[in-house]
Every structure is written in C-alpha cells, then in structure tokens.
Amino acid sequence: MPDLIPDTAAKPQAPIAFIDLDAQRRAIGARMEEAILRVVRSTQYILGPEVRQLEAELSAFAGVPHTLSCANGTDALALALMAWNLRPGDAVFCPAFTFAATAEVVAWLGATPVFVDVREDSFNMDPASLEAGIETAKRAGLAPRAVITVDLFGQPADYDALLPIARAAGLKVLVDAAQSFGATHHGTHVAAIGDMAATSFFPAKPLGCYGDGGAVFCHDPETLDVLQSLRVHGQDNQDKYENVRVGMNGRLDTMQAAVLIEKLRVFPDEIAARQRVADRYNAALADVAIVPSVAAHNVSVWAQYTLRIPGRNRADVLAALKARGVPTAIYYPKPLHHQKAYARHPIAGNGLPVSERLAAEVFSIPFHPYLDEPTQDRIISAMREVLA
Ligand SMILES: *Cc1c(COP(=O)(O)O)cnc(C)c1O
Numbered sequence: 001m002p003d004l005i006p007d008t009a010a011k012p013q014a015p016i017a018f019i020d021l022d023a024q025r026r027a028i029g030a031r032m033e034e035a036i037l038r039v040v041r042s043t044q045y046i047l048g049p050e051v052r053q054l055e056a057e058l059s060a061f062a063g064v065p066h067t068l069s070c071a072n073g074t075d076a077l078a079l080a081l082m083a084w085n086l087r088p089g090d091a092v093f094c095p096a097f098t099f100a101a102t103a104e105v106v107a108w109l110g111a112t113p114v115f116v117d118v119r120e121d122s123f124n125m126d127p128a129s130l131e132a133g134i135e136t137a138k139r140a141g142l143a144p145r146a147v148i149t150v151d152l153f154g155q156p157a158d159y160d161a162l163l164p165i166a167r168a169a170g171l172k173v174l175v176d177a178a179q180s181f182g183a184t185h186h187g188t189h190v191a192a193i194g195d196m197a198a199t200s201f202f203p204a205k206p207l208g209c210y211g212d213g214g215a216v217f218c219h220d221p222e223t224l225d226v227l228q229s230l231r232v233h234g235q236d237n238q239d240k241y242e243n244v245r246v247g248m249n250g251r252l253d254t255m256q257a258a259v260l261i262e263k264l265r266v267f268p269d270e271i272a273a274r275q276r277v278a279d280r281y282n283a284a285l286a287d288v289a290i291v292p293s294v295a296a297h298n299v300s301v302w303a304q305y306t307l308r309i310p311g312r313n314r315a316d317v318l319a320a321l322k323a324r325g326v327p328t329a330i331y332y333p334k335p336l337h338h339q340k341a342y343a344r345h346p347i348a349g350n351g352l353p354v355s356e357r358l359a360a361e362v363f364s365i366p367f368h369p370y371l372d373e374p375t376q377d378r379i380i381s382a383m384r385e386v387l388a
Contacts, residue, residue: 016366016375018327019204023370024270028262035258036210048254054261055215061264062181062191064217066224069252070231073178073200076214077148078105079250080174080196083218083226086111090145091137093171095125096335096347096355098150102176103336103345112142113345115337117352121293123152123306123362126354127161133348134169140346146172149194151180153331153364154206154303155294156190163194174198178214179303181207182271186297191217201252201260206274206301207267209256273369274302277376281305281365284380288387304331305367308358309387317386318363324382329364 017023025032035050042048051069058067070076086092088110094103096115103113114137117129130147137144147166149157157175166173173194177183180190181199191197199205201213216227226245228237234247278300282291290308294300309317318328335355336342366379 016325016327016379017368018329018366019368020370021203021208021368023368024266027370028266032259032262035262036255039255039258042254045254047251048257050254050257050261051252054252054257054264057261057264058191058215059217061267062189062217064189064192064197064219066218066221067191068216068218068224068227068231069257070214070216070250071252072212073198073202073205073214074101074105075248075250076178076198076200076216077101077174077176078108078248079216079227079230080198080218081105081109081111081146082230082247083196083223084146084172086145089141089143091140091142091346092145093130093133093137093147093348094336095148095150095152096337096352097123097332097358098152098176098336099178099332100336100339100341101178102148102150103342106148107342111145112137112140113336113342114142115335115342115345115347115352115355117348117354118152118358119158120308120354120358122155122158122295123292123358124155124157125149125162127158127165129348129352130162130165133346134165134171136346136348142346144169144171146174148174148176150176150178151183151190153292153300153306154180154183155292155300156180156183156185156193156298158295159185159193172196177217178202178205180301181205181215182267182301184299191215192219195219196223201256206271206303207260207263209259209263211253211256213252213256213260215252270369271299271301274367275299277367277369277371278302278305280373280376281367281380285383288384302367304329304364306331306362306364308361309363310361312387314361314363320386321365321382324385326379326382327366330362331364333359335359
C-alpha cells in the first residue's frame with residue numbers, strides 16, 4: 001500500500017468529547033485508510049463489490065436472511081414502507097418520543113402517523129398505548145397497517161408484548177433499529193425481529209460510517225427484490241430501463257461500504273466496551289439520578305446513556321456540568337406530537353403524558369466505546385458534585 005499520511009497522535013489535554021469518533025479512527029488505524037484508497041483507485045464508486053460484501057456480512061452478523069444497504073436510515077425506513085405500498089388512509093403507529101425520521105417517512109407516503117406513548121423505564125413504546133392507538137385510528141376512519149417500533153438509545157423495545165398486539169391487529173412490524181443495530185432481544189438480533197427492520201450508519205450511531213448510510217433487513221427474496229428495485233428508481237431488476245414502480249435513488253456509496261466492512265470487524269469488541277462503560281456509570285450514578293434500565297433478556301448497544309432527574313431543574317444541572325467541562329445532550333426535548341410538522345396527526349387514547357414528561361426530564365452524558373476510565377471518572381465526579 002502507498003504512503004498514507006501518518007496521523008496517530010492523540011490530542012493532548014483534549015476536552016471531553018460527547019462522542020469521540022477520532023479515538024475510534026485512531027484505534028482502527030491504517031486499514032481503514034487503505035480500504036478507502038482501494039475504492040478510490042477501483043473507480044467502482046456506485047454499487048461496487050464492497051456493497052455486496054457488506055450486505056452479506058451484515059446478514060451473517062445479525063442472523064437475518066437478507067440485507068439491502070441504502071443511503072441513510074431515513075431512506076431505509078421509507079423503502080420498507082414503500083415495499084408495503086402504504087397510502088393515504090393508512091395508519092402507522094409510531095412512538096412520540098423518538099427522532100423525527102420515524103414519523104417523517106409515514107407522512108412522505110401520505111399515510112397517517114398515529115403517535116403512541118412510551119414507558120418511562122425503557123423509553124420504548126408502551127404496549128397499552130399501542131392498543132389505545134389502534135382504537136383511535138379506527139375511530140378516525142383510518143386503516144391500521146403497520147407499527148414502527150423504535151429501540152430507543154440502543155435497547156430493544158418490548159417485543160414480547162408488542163408483537164402479539166401487532167399480529168392480532170394485522171399490523172406489519174417495522175423495527176426502527178437506527179440506534180440499536182447490534183442489540184439483541186432473547187438472543188435474537190433486532191435486525192431479525194419484525195417483518196422488516198431498518199438501521200442507520202450515521203457517524204454517531206453505534207455502527208457508523210464516514211458519512212450517511214443505512215440498511216433494510218428482510219426475511220424473503222421477494223421482498224428483497226422489491227427493495228432492490230425501489231432503491232434504484234423502481235427499475236425492473238432484470239432490465240434497468242424498465243421502470244415497474246415509483247422508487248428513489250437510495251444507494252449506499254461503495255466508499256461507505258468499505259468503511260463499514262472495517263468497522264464491523266471491531267464492532268463486537270466495541271459493543272462489549274460500551275457495556276463496560278454503562279456498567280461503571282450505572283454503579284456510580286444510581287444513587288444521584290435515575291439510571292437507564294435494560295431488561296434482563298435484552299442486550300443494549302447504548303446509543304446514548306440517558307438519565308432522568310425528576311424534580312431537578314434540568315437547565316441548571318446541564319449548565320453546572322458544562323462549567324465542569326462535561327458536555328451533555330437532550331434526546332429529545334420535544335415529543336413529535338408537539339412538533340409543528342406533526343401536531344395535526346392523531347395521538348393514542350387520551351394523551352401521551354410519559355413522552356411529555358420524559359422530554360422535560362431526560363439528558364444524555366458523554367458515551368462511546370473508547371471512553372477511558374480516567375475520563376469516565378471525571379464525568380462521574382462532576383455528576384456527583386452537581387447532583388449530590
Ligand atoms: C438516526 C435515526 C434515524 C434516521 O437515520 P438517518 O441515517 O439519519 O437518516 C431514524 N430513526 C431513529 C430512531 C434515529 O435515531
């Protein structure tokens with residue numbers, strides 16, 4: 001391999017990063033830069049061999065029959081809903097406490113997002129609220145078609161309760177695994193749960209690339225064929241100048257596939273490292289804040305480490321942490337049913353009180369698999385000082 005620019009030095013006295021992508025880049029080393037340069041020199045920038053290779057490796061990793069890579073997590077969700085032919089008059093149930101993309105794709109297709117509440121212990125969809133939401137949709141004259149479960153902050157949703165409700169109501173289940181790729185529920189990877197799953201490779205997600213990327217996961221070759229067609233303008237997969245449906249341009253770049261192939265090699269170790277950081281935070285912070293709770297049958301990939309401090313003034317706490325050099329973030333400050341773009345859509349039952357409360361209470365602290373113990377300790381001391 002040719003001369004790569006040597007760049008291994010850690011930045012001295014670096015301030016605490018919320019997510020340190022450079023630490024990971026240094027840990028992976030020259031292999032990554034070699035992989036990128038290989039693609040540059042191959043000139044196969046679109047659907048090059050790395051794209052197929054990545055799809056096969058993701059399927060093997062997650063134990064799911066088929067993976068289709070795509071341009072980002074939002075397109076991944078959209079491709080799944082497009083494959084199901086969602087249309088105006090259809091209701092798709094979404095948690096209100098999530099990133100906007102979950103509901104955005106429903107609105108793109110002219111279908112109606114129906115917002116459902118979440119549970120305060122897991123931050124994930126509340127099964128009772130889903131049942132209420134199905135009734136709300138029927139009363140509004142909508143056809144209940146699908147549910148998008150979100151595995152928020154990396155923990156699988158309560159599938160033991162949600163899947164039977166979905167089956168009984170005839171709903172397709174789309175797992176929004178944008179934050180949870182790599183997580184498991186009773187030992188099954190989230191990508192293999194539900195009728196389809198979608199994930200994102202945005203750089204800050206647990207498995208991220210060096211730009212935008214995403215993937216859809218499915219269980220049968222017929223669905224894969226439709227997704228493949230939708231990804232390239234609804235082409236006939238045998239004859240690309242025949243357009244058999246309305247699709248999109250939703251391909252993953254070959255260069256991002258090459259990046260992800262390298263990142264996937266270290267991903268199992270990173271998941272273990274994430275768990276070690278979470279365990280230390282849990283042990284050190286449980287007496288000063290409500291720490292995240294993960295069900296015994298779930299493995300989380302800890303996309304975020306999110307705490308609650310009911311009864312405390314969150315803005316003051318975050319300002320005090322900032323003054324001590326600890327960056328924080330709020331995911332999410334406003335539930336979707338209160339966002340201007342989504343406020344006109346129906347909500348389940350009589351309201352979504354938990355989503356509203358969580359939006360006012362939660363905050364996340366620095367978290368990534370390369371967060372060393374001295375830095376964890378700086379964060380823990382600042383947290384204990386501010387919250388004690
Ligand atoms: C990040 C995210 C998405 C969208 O992924 P992009 O790759 O940014 O398009 C969708 N849903 C959830 C829950 C996310 O966190």
